Amino acid sequence: MLETNRYQRQILFTPIGETGQEKLSRSHVLIVGTGALGSSSAEALARAGVGHLTLIDRDYVEESNLQRQQLFSEEDMRQKTPKAIAAKQRLSQVNSHIHIDAIVGDAEIDLLRQIAPKVDLIIDATDNFETRLLLNDTAQKYQKPWIYGAVVASYGVTFTVLPDKTPCLQCLAEYIPNNGATCDSVGIIQPVVQKVVSQQVTEALKLLTGNEAALSGKLIAFDLWENQHTEIEVASLRKADCPSCSEKRSYPNLAYDARLKTAVLCGRNTVQLRPQRKKTDLAEVAKELQKNNQIKLFQNPYLLSFEVDSFRVVLFQDGRVLIHGTMDQLEAKTIYHRYLG
Amino acid sequence: MKITVNGNGLEVQEDIKHIKGLIDFLGLEDKPLIVEHNQQILQKEAHEKAVLESGDKVEIVHFVGGG
Numbered sequence: 001m002l003e004t005n006r007y008q009r010q011i012l013f014t015p016i017g018e019t020g021q022e023k024l025s026r027s028h029v030l031i032v033g034t035g036a037l038g039s040s041s042a043e044a045l046a047r048a049g050v051g052h053l054t055l056i057d058r059d060y061v062e063e064s065n066l067q068r069q070q071l072f073s074e075e076d077m078r079q080k081t082p083k084a085i086a087a088k089q090r091l092s093q094v095n096s097h098i099h100i101d102a103i104v105g106d107a108e109i110d111l112l113r114q115i116a117p118k119v120d121l122i123i124d125a126t127d128n129f130e131t132r133l134l135l136n137d138t139a140q141k142y143q144k145p146w147i148y149g150a151v152v153a154s155y156g157v158t159f160t161v162l163p164d165k166t167p168c169l170q171c172l173a174e175y176i177p178n179n180g181a182t183c184d185s186v187g188i189i190q191p192v193v194q195k196v197v198s199q200q201v202t203e204a205l206k207l208l209t210g211n212e213a214a215l216s217g218k219l220i221a222f223d224l225w226e227n228q229h230t231e232i233e234v235a236s237l238r239k240a241d242c243p244s245c246s247e248k249r250s251y252p253n254l255a256y257d258a259r260l261k262t263a264v265l266c267g268r269n270t271v272q273l274r275p276q277r278k279k280t281d282l283a284e285v286a287k288e289l290q291k292n293n294q295i296k297l298f299q300n301p302y303l304l305s306f307e308v309d310s311f312r313v314v315l316f317q318d319g320r321v322l323i324h325g326t327m328d329q330l331e332a333k334t335i336y337h338r339y340l341g
Numbered sequence: 342m343k344i345t346v347n348g349n350g351l352e353v354q355e356d357i358k359h360i361k362g363l364i365d366f367l368g369l370e371d372k373p374l375i376v377e378h379n380q381q382i383l384q385k386e387a388h389e390k391a392v393l394e395s396g397d398k399v400e401i402v403h404f405v406g407g408g
Contacts, residue, residue, distance in 0.1 A: 037408045127408040152407040175373045175404050188407060219375065221402040228347040230400045232377045 006097075007049050020209030021049060027208045028052035030119040032107045032135060034083040035059070036188070037149050038125030039071040040197040041204075042087055045123075046095045048205065053091070054101040054115055057083040058272070058320060060303060068190040082302045082316075104302055105318045106274060107131050109254055112138045121207055122146035123200055129176050130263070136161065136169040137253040140245045147203050149196045153186045154225035156196035159234070160203045160215055163245070167237045170244035170253070192224050262329045265322070271332035273321045280319045285340065295339075311335055342395040353393070361388040363399065375402045 011021050027050050031038050034057035042053060061069075061076040061083055069083075076086040088102035105111060107126065116122065116138045124146060126132055132148065139146040140163055148169065149158045161168050169176075199220055206214045218231040238245075243252045263272045282304045289295050289306060298305040304315045311325040313335065321340060323332040343352050346363070357366055360378055364370055376383045377400040378391050393399075 033408050035408055125408050127406060129404075129406055132406075150405045150407055152405040155405060157402065157405060172375075172404075175375055177373055177404060177406070219402060223347075226347075226349075228349060230347045230402055232375060232382065232400050232402055233380070234375065234382065236382055237375075 010048060015211050015214065016205065016209050020205075020211070023209050024049050024205070025051040027121070028054070028119045029121050029123060029204065029208070030054045030056070030115055031123045031125055032056050032131065033125035033127060034071070034087045035065065035125065035127060036068045036190075036193040037151065037197055037200070038083075038123070039069045039087060040193055041123050041125055041149075041201055042091055043071060043094060044197065044201040045204065046091045046098055046100070048201075049095070050098065050208065052099045052101075054103065054119065055084045055087055056103045056105065056107045056111065056115075057087070058104070058106045058316075059083050059322075060314070061086050068188060068193050079300055080298065080303060080305060080314075081300065085302060104316060106272075106320065107134065108274075109134060109138075116142045116144060119144060121204055123204060124148045124150075127265075128263075132169055133173075133253040137244050137251040139163065140168055140249065141251055141254065145207055147200045149200045151188055151192050151196050153223075154189050154192050155221070155223045156192045157219070157221040158196050158199045158203075159219045160207075160217075162215075166217070167234055167239070168242060168245040171237055171239040171242045172234070189224070192222075195222060195224060262332065264327050264329065268324070269327055270322055270324045271326055271329050273323065273332060273336050275319050275321070280315060280317055282315065282317060285315060289339065306339075308335070308339065313339060315340065342393070344393060344395065344397045344399060346399045347401060357393060359389055359393055360391040360399070363393060364388060364401070367401070369401065369403070372403045376400070 007021050010016055011018055029045055029050050031042050034055050060080045061072045063077050065072055071087045071090040082104040084102035084104050088100045091100055122139055122144055124132055124135055135146055143163045145162050147160045219234045220231050222229045240246055241248055243250050261274055265272055286297055286299055286304055289297055295306050295308060306313055311323055314322040321336055323335050326332050357363055379398055383391055
């Protein structure tokens with residue numbers, strides 16, 4: 001039974017109506033990344049009454065997030081709460097009638113393979129193309145629509161990928177930048193996040209309520225500061241021999257050798273290490289580290305953090321480690337082996 | 342000559358004769374771009390051949406990674 005008053009204004013909107021609202025309540029959306037784009041998308045979909053949200057994020061809340069990542073508070077920053085957990089806490093206050101799964105971890109092949117078949121739609125709120133290509137092939141494999149969104153400075157871009165209908169990200173691979181041009185080194189203003197999310201969430205509402213005919217079908221880009229808005233019809237860029245979405249598909253982005261064991265987190269002076277072993281007993285590790293009285297430890301139920309030399313090391317339950325203070329993968333590995341085994 | 346780039350009017354010198362010249366002029370030559378010239382998407386090889394004329398509409402989009 002719907003709480004009719006809660007969604008009344010949305011039900012009054014004819015293209016959605018009672019039927020659309022009922023569909024939303026039965027929908028399951030995966031949001032990959034709970035930073036700026038993911039926070040905003042998740043809040044919009046939770047308020048709209050999407051019945052089941054799954055959030056994946058590998059990071060925790062830091063001070064520099066608060067300017068634009070709308071679900072997080074200063075308290076989340078002080079507690080170094082993982083973003084997926086902090087997001088779920090806030091969203092549960094916003095709408096206690098929906099189901100939210102929060103996953104603190106990397107959106108890697110095995111995890112996506114478990115979740116993707118169960119969802120109706122995937123929203124891209126990641127900050128890198130490695131994960132987007134993984135999402136792309138996962139979405140093609142399980143025939144799920146996904147909505148690309150990205151932001152930098154005052155510029156945003158978005159495109160809805162429909163299996164067997166539109167070009168996929170692999171079709172457009174030649175346009176993916178392969179250098180630091182995507183770094184947040186040039187900063188970001190918050191309204192561009194909202195504008196990309198407006199597009200993504202509206203497309204999501206159309207798809208989830210059975211209004212596919214209303215989809216944009218275009219690649220949309222805008223620069224809010226430069227007062228530019230562009231829409232391009234990209235249907236002609238769909239490749240007949242695309243390895244991800246054509247009849248000859250082999251899903252190159254799902255090959256295991258495409259998985260990175262170390263990754264530089266763009267613009268954050270941070271390297272992530274993902275060791276083979278999965279779960280970590282944080283209490284055990286903390287006990288070892290405390291033997292070294294040079295090390296100041298911080299701990300919450302999800303992670304362990306300490307500073308050493310000019311580095312800050314953060315260890316998560318799933319075994320991942322972030323080394324802040326370097327972009328050198330070898331240096332990061334050295335620190336890792338020195339303190340964590 | 343006056344053209345429209347991403348919806349905004351732009352006055353360009355007559356020595357900019359084709360799309361490639363425009364991209365260089367805008368300082369975008371190092372980026373992978375999706376370029377639409379009068380509603381036709383151009384492959385990169387075609388940028389040097391696509392002649393610019395007054396009143397042309399050009400849309401230029403690039404992918405970014407942030408989120």
